[in-house]
Amino acid sequence: MDRGYDDCLYSIEGDRVIKPLQVDESRILLEVKDDANALEFGILAGEVSSSILKKAADYVSEWFDLERDLAPYYGQLDQHDRLSWMTDRYHGLRLMGIPDLFEALCWCVIGQQINLTFAYRLKRRLVESYGSSIEYESKQHYYFPAPERLVNVSVDELRDLQFSRQKAEYIIGIAGQFAKGEMSKEILSAHSNGKQMLKRLLKIRGVGEWTANYVLMKSLKKMNCITYGDTGLQTAVSSVLGLDRKPSRQEIEALFAPFEDWQSYLVIYLWRTLS
DNA sequence: CCCCAGGGCCATA
DNA sequence: TATGGCCATGGG
Numbered sequence: 001m002d003r004g005y006d007d008c009l010y011s012i013e014g015d016r017v018i019k020p021l022q023v024d025e026s027r028i029l030l031e032v033k034d035d036a037n038a039l040e041f042g043i044l045a046g047e048v049s050s051s052i053l054k055k056a057a058d059y060v061s062e063w064f065d066l067e068r069d070l071a072p073y074y075g076q077l078d079q080h081d082r083l084s085w086m087t088d089r090y091h092g093l094r095l096m097g098i099p100d101l102f103e104a105l106c107w108c109v110i111g112q113q114i115n116l117t118f119a120y121r122l123k124r125r126l127v128e129s130y131g132s133s134i135e136y137e138s139k140q141h142y143y144f145p146a147p148e149r150l151v152n153v154s155v156d157e158l159r160d161l162q163f164s165r166q167k168a169e170y171i172i173g174i175a176g177q178f179a180k181g182e183m184s185k186e187i188l189s190a191h192s193n194g195k196q197m198l199k200r201l202l203k204i205r206g207v208g209e210w211t212a213n214y215v216l217m218k219s220l221k222k223m224n225c226i227t228y229g230d231t232g233l234q235t236a237v238s239s240v241l242g243l244d245r246k247p248s249r250q251e252i253e254a255l256f257a258p259f260e261d262w263q264s265y266l267v268i269y270l271w272r273t274l275s
Numbered sequence: 276c277c278c279c280a281g282g283g284c285c286a287t288a
Numbered sequence: 289t290a291t292g293g294c295c296a297t298g299g300g
Contacts, residue, residue, distance in 0.1 A: 108282090115280040118297055164295045166284075208283045232281035271281070 008124040101185040104219040108211040147178035170206025236270035
């Protein structure tokens, strides 16, 4: 999880990661750590009950995509001339989810077109300005701001945080859809298939092909999402194919074609080659 | 100083 | 349908 970027929604301390979590009406501080052959989780702060423990476990499972058997994916990777090395190098690397759809959409808008260092800085400013937090061992742990909060923020306030006018408008607009109940993870999930979900997402101002696929991958766990137009993906594909230029869309499609049902994972693994 | 970052909108033709 | 300008900032 630690790629050297400054993520403000969880903190990595040694072999454990700490993240504030809302389960039903309760706010807890979740800890997940590496325990040799398993992930172990615990509640550092907040109410603890059997119900909350179960939901925290479910969250960890979704966050780390623990239910998925990666063996078929590695089987396909092994058969590929230029990608088989990934099986050993990245063994066990899973698709880290962004379960909160609103957060995932906002994060995409923030990250559009700017370098990741700056993107994480913008996210931190947004979160620390409008998100709530809980304190643990004299450190604040932040929740992503609620749409009901962000919908009442002005474009100029976000520009003061160095958001571009476009990003500010997109985020406030998305917050409005969530606050009014026009969009939610449940609403999006109710669509019959991934293609319909993609169509619905593309209606949102600020959401293009890259963002829609990223969100379906990270929040809805759809397995065939290719972030076309992604400069990072293009760089990685160019590298593994040994090209001295950006790959065409057709070349990307050709590379991904054998990985039906695992294409999102291949995107994740290709991104990994960049860090 | 330049170019371009894990894009997308909008105007124009 | 296709193309180009624009956005904000910072790292290389």
